Amino acid sequence: MLAIRKFRFIHHFLCKNAARYNTTDRGVRGLYDRSAEISRSNDDMPISMENPYKEEPKGCILCNVTVDHKNVQLLSQFVSPHTGCIYGRHITGLCGRKQREVSKAIKKAHHMGFMSVTLKDPSFMKDPNICHIKHME
Amino acid sequence: MPRYELTLILKAMQRPETVATLRRTVETLIERGAVVRGLENLGERALPYKISKHGIRHTRGGYFLLDFHSQSEILPAFLDHLKRDVDVVRPTVLSKETAAANTRCCVPQPEKPKDALPRRK
Numbered sequence A: 001m002l003a004i005r006k007f008r009f010i011h012h013f014l015c016k017n018a019a020r021y022n023t024t025d026r027g028v029r030g031l032y033d034r035s036a037e038i039s040r041s042n043d044d045m046p047i048s049m050e051n052p053y054k055e056e057p058k059g060c061i062l063c064n065v066t067v068d069h070k071n072v073q074l075l076s077q078f079v080s081p082h083t084g085c086i087y088g089r090h091i092t093g094l095c096g097r098k099q100r101e102v103s104k105a106i107k108k109a110h111h112m113g114f115m116s117v118t119l120k121d122p123s124f125m126k127d128p129n130i131c132h133i134k135h136m137e
Numbered sequence B: 001m002p003r004y005e006l007t008l009i010l011k012a013m014q015r016p017e018t019v020a021t022l023r024r025t026v027e028t029l030i031e032r033g034a035v036v037r038g039l040e041n042l043g044e045r046a047l048p049y050k051i052s053k054h055g056i057r058h059t060r061g062g063y064f065l066l067d068f069h070s071q072s073e074i075l076p077a078f079l080d081h082l083k084r085d086v087d088v089v090r091p092t093v094l095s096k097e098t099a100a101a102n103t104r105c106c107v108p109q110p111e112k113p114k115d116a117l118p119r120r121k
Helices: A002-016 A072-076 A096-112 B015-031 B072-084
Strands: B004-011 B035-053 B056-069 B088-095
Touching: A072 A096, A096 B088, B004 B015, B015 B035, B015 B056, B015 B072, B035 B088, B056 B088, B072 B088
Parallel strands: none
Antiparallel strands: B004 B056, B004 B088, B035 B056
């Protein structure tokens, strides 16, 4: 008990008079362990580098694809096979710009007589499903 | 680049009649001072929906694409002329200006740091 008290007193004393008693920047501990000098070099410090696990910036599926009102097969992939209505952004997963382009192109195709309004062309029914929607069979 | 693009849907006809219709359309255009760049045939196919025009209910049609440069003033009169043509089912003129090259297409916004407090609405 007394030993502990004494130790604490010395420790406290050294802390207070740090400059005088040549305690290092590691504090009073520098006086206690001799291995301070060995591990002072910066070999263990983390090297600053770019995050190696960084994911590539992902774009939407139509990222570098031009949307044309004549390309009825592409436009039909964003249209319901039952009603022919255009899917919303939460279903297609397109970015704002592309969703607007697709929507405008579909309406243009409707008006110009390229694409059907109330149904999806039967020859395009077997196309792969891009949109996040599951149809009941 | 072509300045205007005319999408012409013609009645399903025999070849000589289709040729005659296209010929007189292009001649009308040239008369009004347009420069025709080219004519593309997209084939004869079934229309997506039945179109009633000039007293006939059309089921099939021939699709043609006509690129031309012209003044914008002649277009309303030209479209009017096309609408009166019995063999033409649906004419549509679209301007074909090249859009500005879309840089940074679909580049996702930088993610906010997770420590950021949620915004109160």
